[in-house]
Amino acid sequence: MIECKGVTIGYPEKTICKNISFSIKKGEYVCIVGENGCGKSTLLKTVLGLHKPLKGKIAFEKSFNKSSIGYLPQQTEMQKDFPATVKEIVLSGFLGKKKWYVPFYTRQEKAKCNTIMTELGVAEFANKSFKELSGGQQQRVLLARALCSSDELLIMDEPTNNLDSKSIKLFYKLIAKLNKENGITILMVTHDLDKAIKDVTNVLYLKDELKFAGTRDAFCASEYAKLFGVEEE
Amino acid sequence: MKRFFVICAFCGVMFLSGCGAVSVDHDLTNKKASMVYTIVTNMNSSPSAYANKSYKINGDIEGSLGYYSLIVFDDTNCCSAELALVLDNGVTCPKKKTNVTVIGEYVQIDGQYCLKVTKIS
Amino acid sequence: MNIFEELKYYFQFDFVKYAIVVGILISLCCAMLGVTLVLKRYSMIGDGLSHVAFGAMSVAMVLTIADMYVMLPVTIVVAILLIRLTNQGKVKNDSAIAMLSVGALAFGYLIVNIFSTSSNISGDVCTTLFGSTSILTLNNFDLWLCIILTIFVLGYFIFFHNKIFSVTFDEGFSKATGVKTAVYNNIMAMIIGVVIVLAMKLVGSLLISALIVFPALSAIRLFKSYKSVIIFASIISVINSIIGILVAILWGTPVGSTIVIINIIAYFICWCVEVIIRETRKA
8 A cells, every 4th residue: 555665754954764675555554663763753754755765766656546545643732722623633544535625524524523523432522622621632633534534444543642541542442443344554653552562463664764664573573572571571 | 121132142152152163174183183184194194085174273384474274183293194274354364373273174276285274373 | 963964074085985995904904914924923014014015115115116016026026935945944934024024114214214205205105004094085996906816815715615614724734635735825825915015005104014914813712613713803804993983083083093992892892702701600
């Protein structure tokens, strides 16, 4: 689905990570791990087209529609105070696919939005203000927005930052369900690999370059596993 | 007899007060200076909308030898607008040129709009 | 003469009717733009641009050409540059804007003093900076330009309401999911330039920020959804401007400052209402 060949990421003044080559197949649940500053977020943004790679190429499967990507970015300070209802935020997930001359949401889009919100358990907050929700609820709202944008690929950047451990568990359970039952491909940057590990299918480890790219089991058996608390028993 | 004199006196007073109070279409003497300034500015930029009506305005007179203009200031005294004046027959420019009241009709004379002044006080 | 009779007297003049109509349109534009600028923390850009517009107007005054011909292109170009540089992180918001702001103001005042042939320079400058009577002395060209431009701006805000929301709330998400954020940012920059130039006619260059910031802040205090914030900001902005113009007409106060003071009072009232609602909800 996504093919990454010899990619170097970073900024014009500074290379962060080089020689990244991997491919992601449909239905996989891929985690990107590494220390702070090793370029995980930058890699995600490069895959999404928000950054240009310094070298190399990122290609999507031909049949894949690039506007059908679900993205769950890290929350900014500004969003925590933004006056917006949950429904307004979730509906905005459809905008990437709409033509510019169709500015208003159709009935189908509103119905799909309701379905997704119900599935994620945030339908009861539809008309509540986003800033009044708890961290876990907010992340589910943003996840609903990402799902409105795509039901094939979900790209997430440290989605469990600022969540308490109970919310983290619930969140990973939700992601696992979306991956297994709905067949959504997941690409996620995470700091708590140990909490998600049992449903993950592939792991990418970045440190100046791509140090590991392989299956979950291979990662747990490798020398890096203990850095993340996922050694095999 | 007495009643006749009272009625005469009454009529006389009415007549005289009527003489003093000339009725104009626009009496700008009791309006705020900024609005007078605004109205005069608009009179200069779109004169046709204001033409053929009579006005009573307070201001300072400038000019001499038949070419006069009335200067009005806004409330802050920083902006001023100028209204071209033409004195009607029999009207002369007073010695004291500041804070005068002019009454006249805004008309077009020789292609130019100006206030044809019928009374200055 | 009581207030209603006085107002009735003034309303027979066309310039008063035009002032109210244009005032309403400009306030609507400022309110809608203000919500976006306040939420994106770009309010200082509006302030800086208004000083640039003053500098451009000074150039127009010196060259004795209609001010719109210089102000609109210059302000739009600077707006696009500023927004682009800020988005790319190449420019630290506050210091660069501060430099541009005072530079343009000083440049404008200097050239007006050296080169202008007008008889009353302080008066012209004062009117441009503080908007004492400019909305009441619009010429035909300014009037129609204001009306046409504001209708376009309002149309854009209404038609693209959802896209503007998405780009403002989360530009990264919007861009990643296929929204052409660069186009919307450039259009927004152009609109900022246009609205700033038009608002100068209403409240003067130094006070434009108030028209942009206060209605948005008042609305954000009271309302939770983006749509209701935009609607309420528009309504309160229009009401404030109408009251401001009428008060200025009746009591001879400068229009710009009057409108700003009324905006401040309205913001204070909204704040009190918010506190009252919060306390009664707790109880």
